[in-house]
Amino acid sequence: MPTKNSRFEEGFSIFYLTGFDEPYDFHISATENHSLWLIKRKNMNQYKNRYILKLMKGTSNEVISFTDFDEIYYLKFNYFFFEKYMSSYVYNDISFLINENSLKLSISEKLYVTIENICREIYYNISIENRANKFKIVGHLVSVLFYHLRDYIFDQRDIDIKNSRESEILLSFKKNLENHYKDLREGKAPYLFKVKDYGKEQNYHPNYLSKIIKKETGKPISSWIAEKTISEAKKLLNTDEQIQNIAYMLGFHEVSHFSKFFKSHTSISPSAYRENINQ
Missing domain, CATH: 2.60.120.280 (Regulatory protein AraC)
Incomplete structure (x- = not known):
């Protein structure tokens, strides 16, 4: 062969x-x-x-x-x-x-x-x-x-997933995560989803959904949300979009809240991150 x-x-x-x-x-x-x-x-x-x-x-x-x-x-x-x-x-x-x-x-x-x-x-x-x-x-x-x-x-709607019902729940969560940030970028979502919002999207109690996601991936929903938010922020900071607009696009109603969130996860402010990119 x-x-x-x-x-x-x-x-x-x-x-x-x-x-x-x-x-x-x-x-x-x-x-x-x-x-x-x-x-x-x-x-x-x-x-x-x-x-x-x-x-x-x-x-x-x-x-x-x-x-x-x-x-x-x-x-x-x-x-x-x-x-x-x-x-x-x-x-x-x-x-x-x-x-x-x-x-x-x-x-x-x-x-x-x-x-x-x-x-x-x-x-x-x-x-x-x-x-x-x-x-x-x-x-x-x-x-x-x-x-x-x-x-x-x-x-595709009919996906043949080999594992269990938990895998289907995880995949639905990841789809909802991607779709929510797409809606944020396009101005279709008024605020950043929290754990309870993802639970509501899938008709599960937030605690139950959190337990499944942690079991399947080893990290809680809050970490998924934070990592995705930072990833989206970095992509937008690579553009000419004003930081104030980036904050609003990601569901932050105050620029200071966005800057504090970004720095707490990257140890650098959004403006400093952008300056490093442009050097």
Whole structure:
């Protein structure tokens, strides 16, 4: 069976497997790394869902058996790769996907082809020896891949999530989080949501929702809100928008409250942050 793969370096590697004429066992070592699987089945008529995408966070020593598959792309990455080759605002936009413990999606042929082309471009760039900035290029391509996946999930209603009801609650919360900040930027939301507001959006008691989010992600809703607010603020501070307007756009009715919030989480004022950017 033809197999192509890159070395795991700079926190990233990519495998390509094709030609599954008989069952094939893929051995995975125990790791804390993240992985993305893009899978195409052979027989279109036999399976309702021919195109599959899986995300996994960490694995134990295991063997995954494949039968009747046409081709598979397997991407492996860790936090070093994200921190070094992905901008912080991009990471915050797609972190809800990267940090999924296990997510399995039946995807459209259109999305499959889009992601397949990105994977081919990734493999081409990473296979060039001694190429300057090749991992920066790969970082941008991986970002584009996750944005395509993010938009697909937000547009799709019937998502096949492998785990439990808690995973569905978590994904709904992350969607609501993204949508709320989009509404803030567009002036459609009058104030910054608190925990109780997210509970109301999902028809859950705030304490119950907080318990689920903490269990699934290891951090409370308040941390998600703070991190997202800071991420949005930094993006806006990279523009020419006045700080006063940024404060209002993010639901702060007083600039002083926004400045105090920003400094408490970054140890620097919004104006000083902007000055550092422009230096």
